[in-house]
Amino acid sequence: MDFGDTQEEAQFRAEARAWIAAEAPTYLTDSLTKSGFGGVKTGDFDPMVEAKLWQRKKADAGWACIQWPVEFGGRGASPMQSVIWNQEEGIYGKLSGSFIIGQGMCAPTLMAYASEANKARYLPKLASAEEVWCQLFSEPQSGSDLAGLRTRAERDGEDWVINGQKIWTSGAHHSDFGILITRTDPEVPKHRGLTMFFLDMKSKGVVIKPIKQANGESGFNEVYFDDVRIPDTQRLGEVGGGWQVSLTTLMNERLAIGGGIATGFPEIKELVDGLALASGRAIENPAVRSKLADWYAKSAGLKNTSARAMTALSKGEMPGPENSIGKLVAGGMMQDIAKFALDLQGLGGVIVDPQLAAHSARLQAMLLRSPAVRIEGGTDQILRNIIAERVLGLPEELRADKGIPFSKIPSGN
Amino acid sequence: MNFDFSQDEKMLRDQVARFLSDQCSSKTVRSVLEGKAAYATEVWDGLVDMGLTGTAIPESYGGVGAGYLSLCLVAEQLGAFLAPTPFSSSVYLATEALLLFGSEAQKDHWLPKLAAGEAVGTLAVVEAVAQTTAEAIELRFSAGQLTGKKLIVADGGISDFAIVLARNPAGGLGLYLCDLQAGGVVKTAVDTVDPSRNSTSLEFNGCPAELLGTEADGWAQLATVYDRAAVLFAFEQLGGAQSALNMAVDYAKQRFAFGRPIGSFQGLKHMMADMYVALKLAESNCYYAAWALSTNSPDLPLAAATARVSATQAFQLCARDNIQVHGGMGFTWEFDCHLYYRRSNYLTLQLGGLTEWEDKLVSSLASGEAAA
Ligand SMILES: Cc1cc2nc3c(=O)[nH]c(=O)nc-3n(C[C@H](O)[C@H](O)[C@H](O)COP(=O)(O)OP(=O)(O)OC[C@H]3O[C@@H](n4cnc5c(N)ncnc54)[C@H](O)[C@@H]3O)c2cc1C
Ligand SMILES: Cc1cc2nc3c(=O)[nH]c(=O)nc-3n(C[C@H](O)[C@H](O)[C@H](O)COP(=O)(O)OP(=O)(O)OC[C@H]3O[C@@H](n4cnc5c(N)ncnc54)[C@H](O)[C@@H]3O)c2cc1C
Numbered sequence: 001m002d003f004g005d006t007q008e009e010a011q012f013r014a015e016a017r018a019w020i021a022a023e024a025p026t027y028l029t030d031s032l033t034k035s036g037f038g039g040v041k042t043g044d045f046d047p048m049v050e051a052k053l054w055q056r057k058k059a060d061a062g063w064a065c066i067q068w069p070v071e072f073g074g075r076g077a078s079p080m081q082s083v084i085w086n087q088e089e090g091i092y093g094k095l096s097g098s099f100i101i102g103q104g105m106c107a108p109t110l111m112a113y114a115s116e117a118n119k120a121r122y123l124p125k126l127a128s129a130e131e132v133w134c135q136l137f138s139e140p141q142s143g144s145d146l147a148g149l150r151t152r153a154e155r156d157g158e159d160w161v162i163n164g165q166k167i168w169t170s171g172a173h174h175s176d177f178g179i180l181i182t183r184t185d186p187e188v189p190k191h192r193g194l195t196m197f198f199l200d201m202k203s204k205g206v207v208i209k210p211i212k213q214a215n216g217e218s219g220f221n222e223v224y225f226d227d228v229r230i231p232d233t234q235r236l237g238e239v240g241g242g243w244q245v246s247l248t249t250l251m252n253e254r255l256a257i258g259g260g261i262a263t264g265f266p267e268i269k270e271l272v273d274g275l276a277l278a279s280g281r282a283i284e285n286p287a288v289r290s291k292l293a294d295w296y297a298k299s300a301g302l303k304n305t306s307a308r309a310m311t312a313l314s315k316g317e318m319p320g321p322e323n324s325i326g327k328l329v330a331g332g333m334m335q336d337i338a339k340f341a342l343d344l345q346g347l348g349g350v351i352v353d354p355q356l357a358a359h360s361a362r363l364q365a366m367l368l369r370s371p372a373v374r375i376e377g378g379t380d381q382i383l384r385n386i387i388a389e390r391v392l393g394l395p396e397e398l399r400a401d402k403g404i405p406f407s408k409i410p411s412g413n
Numbered sequence: 414m415n416f417d418f419s420q421d422e423k424m425l426r427d428q429v430a431r432f433l434s435d436q437c438s439s440k441t442v443r444s445v446l447e448g449k450a451a452y453a454t455e456v457w458d459g460l461v462d463m464g465l466t467g468t469a470i471p472e473s474y475g476g477v478g479a480g481y482l483s484l485c486l487v488a489e490q491l492g493a494f495l496a497p498t499p500f501s502s503s504v505y506l507a508t509e510a511l512l513l514f515g516s517e518a519q520k521d522h523w524l525p526k527l528a529a530g531e532a533v534g535t536l537a538v539v540e541a542v543a544q545t546t547a548e549a550i551e552l553r554f555s556a557g558q559l560t561g562k563k564l565i566v567a568d569g570g571i572s573d574f575a576i577v578l579a580r581n582p583a584g585g586l587g588l589y590l591c592d593l594q595a596g597g598v599v600k601t602a603v604d605t606v607d608p609s610r611n612s613t614s615l616e617f618n619g620c621p622a623e624l625l626g627t628e629a630d631g632w633a634q635l636a637t638v639y640d641r642a643a644v645l646f647a648f649e650q651l652g653g654a655q656s657a658l659n660m661a662v663d664y665a666k667q668r669f670a671f672g673r674p675i676g677s678f679q680g681l682k683h684m685m686a687d688m689y690v691a692l693k694l695a696e697s698n699c700y701y702a703a704w705a706l707s708t709n710s711p712d713l714p715l716a717a718a719t720a721r722v723s724a725t726q727a728f729q730l731c732a733r734d735n736i737q738v739h740g741g742m743g744f745t746w747e748f749d750c751h752l753y754y755r756r757s758n759y760l761t762l763q764l765g766g767l768t769e770w771e772d773k774l775v776s777s778l779a780s781g782e783a784a785a
Contacts, residue, residue: 001482001704002415009414080414269778283779286772293771296778297723301694304416304701311416325690381679387689388682392662395677 005084012081016088019061024092025054032091034354037262037365038217040094048174051095052129059128065103072111072119073127079313098171102126102133106179108252110198113236113245122177122198134175134201135249136166136223141411143168144382146181147190147243148401148409151225153182153197160184160197160235162205162228168376172208172221175201179249180230181242183406190406194242199230215368253377261330264337264370265299267362268292271341275358282344291340298329324391328383331373338367416700418482425479426486432459433494439749445497446609446752451571457498457530466504467528470512475525481644481707485699488645492652492728495756497609499533499568501763505645507534510576510588510638514626519590523574535572537563537615538635544769547586547632552617554579554589554624559617565603567763569613577615577622578631586631591622607759609752639764643717644702647724650760651692651699654724657731657753658688661738668740681738688731695720695727718774725760725767732757 005013028042028050035041042050058064059073067082068074077085086093096103107126110119125131142148151164162182172178178201185193201208205228210218237245272292275282282288302325309323341363342349352368354360374380388394401409418426437456444450460466468484470476484504491500508527511520511534526532539545540552540563552561559579566575577589591598599616626634662685665676675681702720705713732753736743743750761767 001418001700001707003701003704005414083414273779283775286768289775290768290771292778293718293722293774294726296774297698297719297726298694300701300719301698301723304697305693307414307416308697308700311414315417325693329690329694381683384683384686385679387686388676392658392685392689394662394665394682394685395674397679398673398677 009080009084013084013088016063016085019063020088020092023057023061025050025095028095029091032094034360034362035094037362037369038215039219040097042095047095048098051098054092054095055099055129059124064129065107065127068107068111068123068127073124079310083307083310096129098174099129099132101135101170102129102175105135105249105253106133106177106198109179109196109236109245109249112248113196114198115233118233131176132171132174134169134171134178136169136172136178136180137246137249138168139165140167144379146246147194148406149181149183149194151180151182153184153195153230155184155232156229158232159229160195160232162197162199162225162230164225166223166225167211168220169208169223170220170376172201172223173210173218177201178223179236181246184239184242186407187405188240189403190401190409191243192240193406194246195239196236196242196245197230198234198236199228203228203230205229214371215365250378261302261326262334263295263299263302263330264334264363264366265295267359267366268295268337268341271359271363272344275344277344288344295333295337298333302326302329324378324383324386327373327377328380328387331370331380334366334373335370338363338370342367416704418486418700422483422486425483426490429463429465429487429490430493432463433490433496437494437496439495439752442495442497442609442752445611446755448608451611452499452568453497456496457500460496460498460500461530464528466500466508466530468504470508470524470528474520474528476528482703484645485648485703485706488648489652492649492760493656495609495653495656495752499535499571499611501642501646501649502535502568502572503527503533505642506536506638507572507574507576509641510536510625510634511590513637513641514588514634519623519625523590532573533568533571534574534576535566535568536638537566537569537575537577539566540564544765550578550580550586552577552579553581554587554622555582557621557623558619559589559591559622560619562614562616564614565605565612566615568611569615570600570602570611575615576625577617578635579622581628583629585629587628588625588631588634589622590625591617591620595621597621605759607755609756610759640714640717641706643721643764643770644699644706646760646764647695647699647702647717647720650724650728650757651695653753653756653760654688654692654695654728654731657728657735657750657757658685658692660749660753661685661688661731661735665738675738684734684737688727688734691723691727691730695723698723715774715777718770718777721764721770722767722774725770728753728757729761
């Protein structure tokens with residue numbers, strides 16, 4: 001067991017550090033430090049423009065998506081080098097938040113299922129964020145029950161014709177492409193009638209409508225498909241094999257989200273360090289100390305769990321489903337932290353004006369954004385089901401839809 | 414970075430697991446629980462034969478010198494099988510105190526005996542039904558003798574010597590090594606929530622003892638011993654938590670109610686998923702603490718407190734909810750659920766409870782450690 005860098009790791013770290021020191025957008029340091037929950041804050045600058053600039057700069061110098069093969073715009077780096085890069089990139093990494101879905105989830109799916117020609121055409125531009133991608137999975141009737149989706153794809157010559165609706169599509173409004181899961185056969189059991197595609201978001205018949213979120217921002221959208229044509233060359237995997245393909249995406253979703261996940265611990269620690277309560281210094285209050293200890297132990301546990309996953313990866317082993325604990329722990333914890341942080345500040349705790357509130361109102365933003373963490377990318381309940389069934393081997397849920405053709409499944413309306 | 418145990422360390426763990434699964438069934442645990450034996454002598458002898466009591470003792474003192482990473486994995490297995498032996502008192506506490514603070518003569522005399530299992534040691538600290546503070550220690554050391562009482566000492570009834578926290582004539586606290594065989598100590602068994610561990614009060618009536626370490630630094634020395642031992646206790650807790658979770662999962666797969674296995678009810682599934690989450694967090698924190706212990710990292714106080722807090726939470730949760738999964742059967746003497754429940758609560762308190770370790774964790778954080 002060894003937590004230090006090996007000689008090669010140290011050398012790689014030094015190289016990354018030097019490049020970042022020379023090239024990072026230091027004019028954004030202050031705003032980036034203060035942002036964290038919900039949209040990234042870049043002060044007077046446009047966040048998407050800044051994000052693309054930084055990504056492009058990284059790509060040109062070989063520091064984008066460093067684990068990808070060089071021919072697809074990466075660096076062919078090891079998992080451990082990728083961890084080191086993320087540590088060194090630090091707050092500037094926040095800029096790439098809008099690219100996580102494309103680079104962390106769509107790209108691995110393309111690598112596994114796209115034709116060589118399509119990989120060569122799309123992956124390098126995905127790495128440099130010249131083109132941004134989104135994930136068109138959830139529908140009004142099927143979120144947790146993803147395989148219950150209804151968007152239809154029907155074959156017509158060399159094309160497929162798409163009709164239906166997706167919802168909660170993060171970033172659809174600034175995306176160039178998306179991966180889309182559809183139903184191609186409603187007369188077989190639900191998991192068997194699905195097919196995956198990717199499409200140009202500017203295709204004729206695609207309509208994107210932003211949804212205003214509970215926290216006031218608009219990160220996700222409704223996406224409508226009205227006779228949208230997709231060439232068969234943009235199919236990913238077999239016809240009827242869409243479920244298999246989606247598992248690749250979802251597994252990578254857990255890795256992409258699970259690794260360096262935010263927990264809110266640094267924010268609550270910073271708050272209580274300087275805070276006075278009616279009873280005296282917050283950091284000396286027993287209730288505060290007890291909660292801080294619990295939260296630190298959890299966030300350290302997550303950090304150490306992902307370090308173990310990295311060790312497994314670097315030995316060529318696949319990290320196990322235990323990585324589903326990341327978002328499950330972090331989501332609830334963030335919500336608890338935010339609630340507690342406000343509670344320590346009297347009525348003033350409700351203020352969201354960054355000029356008036358403590359720490360630029362980051363904890364208030366956390367309060368309003370954290371409910372979504374427990375829903376997006378698999379709800380807390382779905383994650384517990386996964387742990388119970390896949391990890392502990394407990395018996396499956398009794399299901400009302402097992403073995404029945406999709407068209408005969410009760411839908412409640 | 415390489416965050417994993419080596420093949421040799423894992424082989425040792427598997428060897429200990431095989432031995433314990435042969436020799437340390439719940440029947441063995443129950444023989445101590447029900448007062449038929451003070452500890453499981455055959456298990457203890459087997460552990461000694463395997464050289465495990467000397468795992469972290471250097472070869473120059475008769476040990477194996479296999480180091481702390483190995484010892485952590487041994488502790489995990491002892492916890493998993495609820496081994497009713499004085500291993501933790503003798504190895505994590507007495508041996509550590511001697512290694513850290515013993516004079517050459519003390520080490521030469523005691524360490525080979527500890528390694529060979531010829532002597533069993535323990536640490537005697539607690540005097541009252543309250544959290545222990547430096548101010549509250551009354552037991553006195555003067556003119557080479559100890560006088561006063563320790564209310565509860567783990568394995569006190571089966572130890573050959575004790576390292577005793579006592580107040581010296583100058584008013585400071587020191588650690589004093591007292592040969593319990595020499596006479597003058599009254600040992601009285603104490604009933605606790607976990608009778609599968611020996612607990613004894615020790616009354617010293619002018620017993621000869623000698624200083625371990627420095628006269629005025631007893632309290633700080635104790636804290637150092639506790640930080641190191643906390644990692645090993647956390648591994649025992651981790652092992653216990655894993656066993657309790659396994660027991661719950663196995664039962665939930667077999668037991669039927671309402672025409673289906675109870676493990677298919679989401680109420681129970683989610684409860685066991687939460688047990689698993691607590692276990693994994695604790696496991697990762699324990700691994701990090703093992704590294705900190707084995708390298709004497711400056712991070713040790715924080716890493717140890719972190720491992721201790723999460724391992725305590727995990728074992729308590731797993732032991733508690735294992736009973737719940739078992740329904741009425743979980744509340745019988747016959748089923749083993751209560752063995753884990755009892756042990757989890759005993760281990761929690763053994764170095765000071767969760768509240769005290771939470772407090773230590775935050776103090777180490779405040780002293781400038783990096784935030785996670
Ligand atoms: C901020 C945000 C961003 C998102 N971004 C995207 C995106 O980019 N692309 C995309 O495709 N989707 C996206 N989603 C959608 C997200 O994946 C779904 O919201 C999520 O999977 C839950 O589905 P649902 O909303 O339909 O809720 P439902 O599935 O209807 O769930 C409602 C409640 O029922 C519970 N429930 C459902 N099934 C079970 C079960 N079997 N056992 C126990 N409880 C159950 C759920 O846990 C939940 O509490 C996003 C969501 C959010 C909030
Ligand atoms: C101290 C004590 C006194 C008792 N006194 C009496 C008495 O006087 N008279 C009498 O008749 N009985 C008595 N009982 C029995 C008691 O009613 C049962 O133990 C209880 O109903 C649980 O049944 P079980 O033990 O068979 O557990 P099981 O039914 O096997 O339950 C095991 C676990 O599965 C869970 N589970 C079972 N079904 C479901 C479900 N549908 N959804 C979610 N979870 C589920 C349970 O909550 C439990 O966690 C007593 C029990 C105890 C412990």
